[in-house]
Amino acid sequence: MNIKEIIKQPEGRRIEFKEKIPKVADLAKTIVAFANDAGGELFIGVQDEPRKIVGLPEDDLIVTEEKLNNLIFDHCYPIIIPEISVINIDNKYLLRVKIYKGNNMPYYLKSKGKLKGTYIRVGSSNRLASDEIIAELERQRRNISFDAEINFDISLSELDIRSFTNFYEEKTGEKLSENTLKKLHLVQQYNNELKPTNALVLFSDHELRKFQFHYAKIECARFKGTSSEIFIDQKTIDTNIALQADQAYEFILRHINKGATVKGVYTESRWEYPVAAVREAVRNAIVHRDYSLSGKDIKIAIYDDMIEITSPGLLLPSIDFSEMETRQSDIRNKVIAPVFKQMGIIDQWGNGLQLIADELKTYPEIEFRWFEKGLQFQVQFIKKDYVENKKPANDYEAIENEFGKIAVELLKLIEKNSRISAAKMAEVIKISEPSINRYLKKLTDNKIIAREGSKKSGNWVIL
Numbered sequence: 001m002n003i004k005e006i007i008k009q010p011e012g013r014r015i016e017f018k019e020k021i022p023k024v025a026d027l028a029k030t031i032v033a034f035a036n037d038a039g040g041e042l043f044i045g046v047q048d049e050p051r052k053i054v055g056l057p058e059d060d061l062i063v064t065e066e067k068l069n070n071l072i073f074d075h076c077y078p079i080i081i082p083e084i085s086v087i088n089i090d091n092k093y094l095l096r097v098k099i100y101k102g103n104n105m106p107y108y109l110k111s112k113g114k115l116k117g118t119y120i121r122v123g124s125s126n127r128l129a130s131d132e133i134i135a136e137l138e139r140q141r142r143n144i145s146f147d148a149e150i151n152f153d154i155s156l157s158e159l160d161i162r163s164f165t166n167f168y169e170e171k172t173g174e175k176l177s178e179n180t181l182k183k184l185h186l187v188q189q190y191n192n193e194l195k196p197t198n199a200l201v202l203f204s205d206h207e208l209r210k211f212q213f214h215y216a217k218i219e220c221a222r223f224k225g226t227s228s229e230i231f232i233d234q235k236t237i238d239t240n241i242a243l244q245a246d247q248a249y250e251f252i253l254r255h256i257n258k259g260a261t262v263k264g265v266y267t268e269s270r271w272e273y274p275v276a277a278v279r280e281a282v283r284n285a286i287v288h289r290d291y292s293l294s295g296k297d298i299k300i301a302i303y304d305d306m307i308e309i310t311s312p313g314l315l316l317p318s319i320d321f322s323e324m325e326t327r328q329s330d331i332r333n334k335v336i337a338p339v340f341k342q343m344g345i346i347d348q349w350g351n352g353l354q355l356i357a358d359e360l361k362t363y364p365e366i367e368f369r370w371f372e373k374g375l376q377f378q379v380q381f382i383k384k385d386y387v388e389n390k391k392p393a394n395d396y397e398a399i400e401n402e403f404g405k406i407a408v409e410l411l412k413l414i415e416k417n418s419r420i421s422a423a424k425m426a427e428v429i430k431i432s433e434p435s436i437n438r439y440l441k442k443l444t445d446n447k448i449i450a451r452e453g454s455k456k457s458g459n460w461v462i463l
Helices: 003-008 024-036 058-075 113-117 131-141 162-172 178-183 198-203 207-212 241-254 275-288 321-326 336-342 351-361 396-403 405-416 422-429 433-445
Strands: 015-018 040-044 083-089 092-099 119-122 125-128 187-190 193-196 218-223 231-237 258-263 266-271 298-302 306-312 366-373 376-383 449-452 459-462
Touching: 003 040, 003 083, 024 040, 024 058, 024 092, 024 119, 024 125, 058 083, 058 092, 113 131, 162 241, 162 336, 178 187, 178 193, 193 198, 198 207, 198 241, 198 336, 218 241, 231 241, 231 449, 241 275, 241 298, 241 336, 275 298, 275 306, 275 336, 275 351, 275 376, 351 366, 396 405, 396 433, 405 422, 405 433, 405 459, 422 433, 433 449
Parallel strands: 015 040, 218 298
Antiparallel strands: 040 092, 083 092, 119 125, 187 193, 218 231, 258 266, 298 306, 306 376, 366 376, 449 459
């Protein structure tokens, strides 16, 4: 990408523009934030809003470059060595300050110290790092991951891993023995005792997982329409993480449509979304989420026009979703990911994004988008040609043709009283309650009606 194209880009995680040298504190925050994250480039001599190349005086370039070097050296710690270059665009001079991802994290402002002066890059802004983020940066420096750390709050003998053991043996055909636990780094030796890692606690059914990692769950919701105002259905998946992907995928399939088309003498079924890609996105959310960020869960939201999956943790610095077909591979959770691979839940390293890209090619009507929102990563599968289609409640002729007169009578009863019970419907229409339930299921499966709330205290909604 040439420099003119770069300058047209919006400010973001790896790029920032300044018309002149910023204040010392602002410059230092940007430099340490770049070094703590994916690296980045600061262009000086570019007006941001509106974007315009204003340049720097040619006679001041050498002095300005020296000043930048000194400011970075004096105010950032550990030492950060910038790569500063002069760029001439249409006889206007810019300074490009390139910062590479550091290997001695965390980087911080000397004047503030590590706890008050560590900054990270979140979108186009610099954010003061929390204690959790600082701890994660220190783990990155030591090349270990949060899930690989020993959990000292419980012994291996106390940890209930029966459900995970059965699941692992079912998927792999291999006994989850003590040696296997060691080989998978799910346990570590400490003072002549085997201790579980955080990963094994996340795979367990012990109360400790529910206490320490109560946020390691998936909140699923099906909303009415294209906003999150009205729930049609919701589910919290708070099992051990080995079981979460299948349960989340089942929730999604329950709330999207599958149609059929005739090709020649054959009838082919087709989901309205590329479900293999959606399933891969769900698995990635579980395998690559940042489990060190307390209080943040995975969210799956299904609207009439899209599926949205949000996972805690920024995208890893080496991964670029805009280059999905380049077989990129990086691992945040160095214990969890290999275990998922061993169980066949994820494929070969680098194949996930390729699978999503390939599947999307067969669904030209679906647009794929990705975002970094705060300390979360989000993907969306969007229907390009979605047109909100609100069927009038009194459009009974089409419903009668498709489902029969009783279906219309049920809809009229629901219009009058959304809390009406199946027993009361049976009494009014004078057919058996099991027959009523069969009609209600047909209308629900075909997205004519939906149930909100519990079976006893909930109510019906006409979609």
